[in-house]
Amino acid sequence: MSTEYIMRCNLSSGAITREEIPVDITSEYVGGRGLAVKYFSDEVNPKIDPLSKENKLIFVVGPLTGSSAPTSGRYSCITKSPLTLTIFDSNSGGRFGPELRGLGVLAVIIEEKAPTLSYLYLDAENETYEVRNAEELKNIDTWETIDILNSKTKKDARIACIGPAGESLGLLACVINDKGHALGRGGLGAVMGSKNLKAIVVKGNKIAKNPKLKAISDELHLALRKNPVTKSALPVFGTPVLVNVINELGMFPTRNFQEGTFDDAPGISGEKLKELYVVGKHACAGCRIACGHITRINDKEQGKGPEFETIWAFGSQIGNNNLALICKLNYLCNQLGLDTISTGNTIGCAMELAEQGILDSFPKFGETDNLEDLIRNIAHKKGIGNELSEGSRRFAEKYGQPELSISVKSLELPAYDPRGVQGQGLAYATSNRGACHLRSYMISTEVLNNPIPMDRFSSTGKAKIVKVYEDLSAVVDSLILCRFSSFALSAIDYARLLSVVHKKDYSEKDIMKIGERTWNLEKIFNLKAGFSMKDDRLPKRFLENPLIVGGSRNRVVELDKMLAEYYDVRGWDSSGVPTKEKLHKLNLSY
Amino acid sequence: MDIEYKAFQLEITPEEIAQLIDHTKLNAWEGPEAIKNLCREAIQYNFYSVCLNSCYVSLAAETLQNTDIKVCSVVGFPLGAMESRSKAWETQQAVENGAHEIDMVINVGMLKSQQEKYVKADIEDVVSAADSALVKVIIETCYLTDEEKIKACELSKESGADFVKTSTGFGAYGAFPYDINIMRKIVGPNMGVKAAGGIKNFADAARAILANGNIIDPLKFRLGASAGINIINNMKWLSLSDNWVIDEIPCRLCPVRATTFGKMSESQYSYHKSRCHMCQYKQYNLFYD
Numbered sequence: 001m002s003t004e005y006i007m008r009c010n011l012s013s014g015a016i017t018r019e020e021i022p023v024d025i026t027s028e029y030v031g032g033r034g035l036a037v038k039y040f041s042d043e044v045n046p047k048i049d050p051l052s053k054e055n056k057l058i059f060v061v062g063p064l065t066g067s068s069a070p071t072s073g074r075y076s077c078i079t080k081s082p083l084t085l086t087i088f089d090s091n092s093g094g095r096f097g098p099e100l101r102g103l104g105v106l107a108v109i110i111e112e113k114a115p116t117l118s119y120l121y122l123d124a125e126n127e128t129y130e131v132r133n134a135e136e137l138k139n140i141d142t143w144e145t146i147d148i149l150n151s152k153t154k155k156d157a158r159i160a161c162i163g164p165a166g167e168s169l170g171l172l173a174c175v176i177n178d179k180g181h182a183l184g185r186g187g188l189g190a191v192m193g194s195k196n197l198k199a200i201v202v203k204g205n206k207i208a209k210n211p212k213l214k215a216i217s218d219e220l221h222l223a224l225r226k227n228p229v230t231k232s233a234l235p236v237f238g239t240p241v242l243v244n245v246i247n248e249l250g251m252f253p254t255r256n257f258q259e260g261t262f263d264d265a266p267g268i269s270g271e272k273l274k275e276l277y278v279v280g281k282h283a284c285a286g287c288r289i290a291c292g293h294i295t296r297i298n299d300k301e302q303g304k305g306p307e308f309e310t311i312w313a314f315g316s317q318i319g320n321n322n323l324a325l326i327c328k329l330n331y332l333c334n335q336l337g338l339d340t341i342s343t344g345n346t347i348g349c350a351m352e353l354a355e356q357g358i359l360d361s362f363p364k365f366g367e368t369d370n371l372e373d374l375i376r377n378i379a380h381k382k383g384i385g386n387e388l389s390e391g392s393r394r395f396a397e398k399y400g401q402p403e404l405s406i407s408v409k410s411l412e413l414p415a416y417d418p419r420g421v422q423g424q425g426l427a428y429a430t431s432n433r434g435a436c437h438l439r440s441y442m443i444s445t446e447v448l449n450n451p452i453p454m455d456r457f458s459s460t461g462k463a464k465i466v467k468v469y470e471d472l473s474a475v476v477d478s479l480i481l482c483r484f485s486s487f488a489l490s491a492i493d494y495a496r497l498l499s500v501v502h503k504k505d506y507s508e509k510d511i512m513k514i515g516e517r518t519w520n521l522e523k524i525f526n527l528k529a530g531f532s533m534k535d536d537r538l539p540k541r542f543l544e545n546p547l548i549v550g551g552s553r554n555r556v557v558e559l560d561k562m563l564a565e566y567y568d569v570r571g572w573d574s575s576g577v578p579t580k581e582k583l584h585k586l587n588l589s590y
Numbered sequence: 591m592d593i594e595y596k597a598f599q600l601e602i603t604p605e606e607i608a609q610l611i612d613h614t615k616l617n618a619w620e621g622p623e624a625i626k627n628l629c630r631e632a633i634q635y636n637f638y639s640v641c642l643n644s645c646y647v648s649l650a651a652e653t654l655q656n657t658d659i660k661v662c663s664v665v666g667f668p669l670g671a672m673e674s675r676s677k678a679w680e681t682q683q684a685v686e687n688g689a690h691e692i693d694m695v696i697n698v699g700m701l702k703s704q705q706e707k708y709v710k711a712d713i714e715d716v717v718s719a720a721d722s723a724l725v726k727v728i729i730e731t732c733y734l735t736d737e738e739k740i741k742a743c744e745l746s747k748e749s750g751a752d753f754v755k756t757s758t759g760f761g762a763y764g765a766f767p768y769d770i771n772i773m774r775k776i777v778g779p780n781m782g783v784k785a786a787g788g789i790k791n792f793a794d795a796a797r798a799i800l801a802n803g804n805i806i807d808p809l810k811f812r813l814g815a816s817a818g819i820n821i822i823n824n825m826k827w828l829s830l831s832d833n834w835v836i837d838e839i840p841c842r843l844c845p846v847r848a849t850t851f852g853k854m855s856e857s858q859y860s861y862h863k864s865r866c867h868m869c870q871y872k873q874y875n876l877f878y879d
Contacts, residue, residue, distance in 0.1 A: 222631070226819035228790060451824040452834045453793045464833035472830070490826035508829060 001026065001502045004063070005105045006039070009120055009131070011195055012053070012112035016122075016129040021106065028587065030498065031062035031106045033089045034478035034518040036078035039109060040087060041521055046529035050082035050187075051169060051194040053113040059100060059160070059200065060107040062480035063501045066098030066207040066285065068217040070224055070489070071482035073097050073285030080529075081186035082194075083171040083342070083391050084410045084434045087525040088186040091438075091477060092160075093284035093292075094178030099158035102204015114196040117167075121153060123203040134198040139164050141335040142176040145199055154203050161199035162189040163337025165379035169193050170389035172346065172378065174339045180292075180304025181284070184339045185411065186433060187391075213500045220485075220493055221288055227488035229450055234291040234484065235281075239308035240270030242415075247316075249447065249456075250550025251420030253413070254316040255365045256348035257406045257541060260417045261550035264321035268311055277327055289484055297324045306330035306340070309437075312415035313344020318351055319365030332372060336379035342391055343378060345412035347371075349392040350384075352404050359399060403540045409434035409531070418542050420552030421446045423454065423462035426562040429536045430466065432522040438483055440469035450487055459558040463565035471515030478518060517586040520578050524590045533576035536563060600796045602806060604825045605636065607795060609808050611818040612662055612691075612784070613637040616759065622649055629653040637818055638808045639691060643667065644684045651688025662691035665716060668760040670695030670728070674712045681719040691724045692716060693755060693784075693814075698733050701742055709742075713749035726753035726784050726812075731769040732762040732845065733854055735861055739769060743776035755814065757787030763848035764788030765814075767801030774802050779810075786814025788848075792824035797843060840871035847875065 004021045021035070029035045036058040048054040058078045065072055075097030081088035100108070103124045110120070119134040137145050142163040149159050158177065165173035166189030173189025174182045183189075192198075224230045233241045246252045247265035254262040266272065277297055282304060283290035296302035306314070306326055310333075314326045333340045351367075353359040362384065363370065377385025387395055392412050396405035406413045411434025418425030423442035431439040445465060446456035454465065475494055476483060495506040526535075542557045567574060571582035583590055613632045615624055625646045632640045632654070639660035640650050650661045663684035666677040681692050694716045700708045717725050727749075729742035746754045754773050756765040764787020773783050785798035795813055805811045815821060828834060841847045846869075849862040866872060 219634070222634075223819060223823050226817065227823065228817070228820065449791060449793065451792065451827040453791070454834070455839075461833040464831045468827075468830045488820070488823055490823070491830060492826050512830065 001504055004031070006107040006109055007103065007105045007122070007129070008109045008111065010111050011114040011118065011120075011131055011197060014131045016131075018105065026063075026106075027502070027504070028514065028517060030475070030478040030514055031065075032060050032076050032478040032480035033078065033091075033474060034514060036060040036076065036089065036107055037087065037518055037521050037525070039107065040078050041525050044080065046080070046087075046525050048080065050080040050085065050191060053195065055080050055191055055194070057110040057188070057191055057195070057197075058107050059110070060480075061097050061101045062106070062478055064479045064481060064497060065101040067210060067501070068214045068286070069479075069481065069497050070217060070220050071284070071287050071289065071485045072480070073287055074480045074482055075100055076477060076480055077175065077183045077188055079188055079191045081188070081433065082169075082190050083187035085529060086409055086433050086531065087522050087529075088188070088433045089477065090175075090183035090185050090188050091480065092175070092177055092181045092183045093287070093482065094158075094181035095285045096158040096160050096177040096181070096202065097480070098207065098285045099202045099204045102207055103202065104205065108200070110195065110197065113194065117196050117198050119149065119161075119199040119201055120197065121201050123154070123157070124205045125203050137198050139167060142337050143179050143335050146179055149199055149201050153201050157201050157203040159199055159201050161337075162192045162197075163335060163379065165337040165389070166190055166193040167198070168379065168381045168389070170338070170379060170381055171391050171394075172339050172342045172389055173337050176334055176337055180334055182334065182339070185341065185436065187339075189337045210500065213497065216496050216500060220489055220497075223488040223493070224289060224485065227450070229448060229487040230289050230484060234289050237270035237274055238291045238293045240273050240306070240311055242308045243269040243311055244271065245447070246416060248551060249420055250547065250552035251417040252316055253312065253406075253415060253417045255319050256317065256352040256404065257413070257417060257539075258352070259549070260420060260547040260552050262316035265316065267321050268315045268323045268326060270308070272323060273306075273311070276323065284482070287482065289482075291484065295327050297327045301328060301331060303327075303331040303334060305334075309414050310340040310344070313340050314371075317344050317348040317415075318368070318371075320368050320371075322368060325368060325371070329371060329375060332375055336376065338375065338379055341414050342412040343375065345406060346388050346392040346395060347374065349396055349404050349406065350388060353396070353399055353401060356401075358401060406539050406541075407435055408538060409535050411435045413539075416443055417547070417552060418538060418557050419547055419555050421456045422459040422558060422562065423456075423466055425538060425542060425557035425559060426459075426462055426466050426566060427469070429538050429559055429563065430470070430566055432519065432526060439473060440466045441473070441483060441486070442466060442469060444469075444487060448487075451490070457555060459562050463562050463569045466566060467569050468512075470519055471512050474515035474518040475511050478514065513586070517588065520583065520586055520588055523578060524588065527577060527590070536576055600800060600804065602799065604822045606806050607813075607825065608636050608818070608822060609638050610799070610806065610811060610813050611637045611821070612639045612641040612786070612812055612814045613818045614641040614759075614786070614814050614816045616641070616643055616664060616667070622646065625649055626653055629659075631819060632659050633657055635819060635822055638812065641693060641814060644680055644689075647684045647687040647689045660690040661688055662693055663689040664758075665692050665694040667693075667695055668758040670697050670730070671699060674715045677712065678715040678719040681716045681723075685720055685723045689723055691726065692720045693726045693728055695728045695758060696730065696742055696746075698730050701738060701745075702733070706741065706745060710745045710749050713746060713751055717750045724752045725750075726755045726782065727751045728755045728758055728786075729773075730758060730761050731756050731766070732764075732848075733858055735858075736772060739772055740776050743773050747777050747781055753782035753784050753812065755784035755786055759787035759814070761787070762850060762853035763845055765798055766845040766848070767797045767843040768845055770798055770801040782810050782812065784812040784814055789813055789815040790817045790820065792821050792828075795821050801843070839874040841875045844869075
């Protein structure tokens with residue numbers, strides 16, 4: 001196994017150093033999410049304030065990043081989230097990841113706080129690594145920031161940056177790269193803002209090709225070309241293809257999850273988006289699925305996306321059927337550096353409060369005239385935007401209606417109503433970073449019949465499958481490959497890829513154990529941060545209030561039954577704490 | 591419906607299932623390059639055969655020479671309504687060009703008009719022209735009543751065909767376990783049954799295999815699929831858990847579920863729907879899953 005390195009950047013002193021990663025760590029944690037969780041857990045006190053200088057940001061890639069392996073163009077960032085207070089990794093595509101890998105390191109650990117607004121310049125071509133002043137970029141949006149920094153440094157440098165939302169330390173702030181790809185969730189933009197870090201500019205060397213890897217990669221590319229989801233649905237319509245599918249099944253959250261069917265869904269569907277606004281396609285580095293779309297809504301406004309989740313967040317969630325407006329709000333959030341899922345979800349929560357007469361002078365569902373101003377105010381923390389910028393949980397609590405926040409561990413739910421998908425409900429509840437559909441994408445098996453179909457209304461046997469997806473996803477995030485690869489590939493395929501780059505044999509079991517180890521280490525961090533089984537819950541409406549109409553009517557999530565089974569399957573005690581035996585098997589301790 | 595279906599208690603390896611698959615490409619727009627790719631994929635995954643339109647038989651035979659992979663040509667495809675002589679001639683040409691197997695389409699209209707002699711002679715002409723090549727008779731179940739399916743199987747067997755096959759994949763719907771089960775019962779244990787059309791993933795394949803009585807022998811059972819690679823890749827997930835269990839509902843096994851007005855005759859549509867209304871499992875027929 002080749003020696004791998006990390007780069008450590010101290011924003012306070014400006015010192016940038018390089019360290020060797022012990023071989024046993026790369027062997028047990030691989031890279032990406034796993035490696036960063038290991039370093040973060042070892043170096044950061046779980047009880048710190050996420051917006052203090054004690055928090056760290058770990059930008060990380062995997063051993064396959066930028067290689068010929070399918071969908072290997074991604075990168076991650078790990079920190080303690082100011083929104084959820086959990087350990088948190090967020091993952092983004094585009095072209096930044098391979099450039100970061102070109103620095104010859106697996107991770108860049110960012111520590112302390114810069115005295116003034118700064119950017120990190122990491123250039124392997126010229127061997128220039130320094131913290132530079134970025135005062136002139138104050139309050140500049142992400143697209144302009146990228147343009148300015150590209151002109152000041154290198155045209156082909158790749159940039160991840162924050163917008164005004166991150167600078168104002170709003171908890172819905174994200175990090176944007178390539179003008180439309182985001183480390184979207186968990187308020188990571190605010191952590192960058194708290195460190196006075198406006199951007200990271202990276203110029204890497206070319207990554208050496210591995211002929212052995214290419215042979216396997218070609219085979220796996222074929223598998224992706226033969227999978228119904230990755231060969232046609234995603235390339236043709238992108239993720240918005242899900243709008244009509246999920247709506248037909250009655251699990252397309254509408255008006256803050258009060259309903260599961262949106263009458264106007266066809267008008268905001270992927271098919272309609274393609275018909276009216278899609279003008280081009282784009283792909284992340286090295287990806288042949290190419291699910292990304294470029295949209296243009298008028299002569300002046302165009303951009304990447306929106307994705308399915310964003311269409312939902314600014315569509316049915318807030319009662320809006322104007323697809324052009326959804327595109328516009330998507331561009332705006334990308335420019336301001338806001339997570340579209342949490343922003344739309346939180347606005348929906350406020351709209352429900354307004355409908356109930358609890359919140360005065362706030363738009364109700366379907367009232368969209370001032371949404372652009374509202375979103376700007378969230379980014380700049382002005383007026384009611386200041387309260388909304390803290391996310392739905394804190395907002396709803398402030399108004400005495402915590403149950404109207406549709407979130408888990410303070411992370412707003414995405415666009416699948418769990419009353420229509422039992423396993424996904426369990427996955428939301430047990431996710432280490434809050435309500436996330438990607439920790440364990442049970443939609444694949446429960447809705448898309450891929451790879452093995454399971455009855456979406458049944459809770460039987462779901463705990464074991466949720467665990468499979470959680471562990472496997474942790475490995476995919478460690479390699480790092482796109483989660484979409486898992487539509488066609490499985491553990492044995494990932495084992496083959498890792499065996500080539502590590503020059504060491506990994507079995508399917510080894511791969512799953514790596515994922516399980518990462519999952520348990522995240523769990524331990526969260527337990528130390530003060531989380532417990534009471535946080536593995538879903539909002540009350542999913543447990544007590546069935547949907548009235550649509551394809552998922554008359555059902556609630558059978559969480560208690562599945563959760564007990566899940567803890568057992570995980571080898572945790574009945575209160576959701578990993579047992580000593582389990583941790584010993586994973587070479588962990590608590 | 592008398593199929594007792596235990597979801598995924600099927601014990602079969604990817605290698606075994608590959609040997610049941612006729613790796614198929616029949617769309618009108620596919621050209622020679624696509625056929626070469628089809629053959630390369632068949633070699634890579636060791637599928638039993640490639641199934642293609644008759645104009646590509648020579649190309650496939652050449653590409654697959656020195657392999658054990660068979661070449662299967664469709665004949666009279668996809669409507670089966672041409673003259674018997676045409677089918678026989680197409681069969682003869684395909685065999686001369688290197689086809690090991692012939693998938694012919696039955697004359698559905700004649701069958702439904704009780705022209706049994708005509709239908710039998712039509713099949714016999716192809717069987718004769720095929721010489722030693724194996725003949726499968728596509729009965730296109732989506733257009734038939736149960737009685738007609740039974741008759742089609744009996745005529746195929748009497749005509750000396752080797753297999754009966756459910757569908758072209760171009761009809762109103764494809765292979766359903768219900769039909770496979772009927773066909774197996776009628777033709778008995780020694781004749782082949784091929785399930786084709788709509789077999790997109792491992793679940794579909796497993797249902798078909800179980801409906802056929804779990805016979806893992808390519809001379810007795812075959813899956814016609816363009817999704818063979820996806821089926822094999824799906825199987826890589828099976829070893830990750832012993833809990834890939836679904837509570838199978840009877841309607842997933844029944845073709846009535848796929849019945850669509852406008853894609854079949856009005857009488858056929860009504861036949862299906864009336865059967866559904868009388869079915870003991872009709873409470874499961876909820877169209878939102």
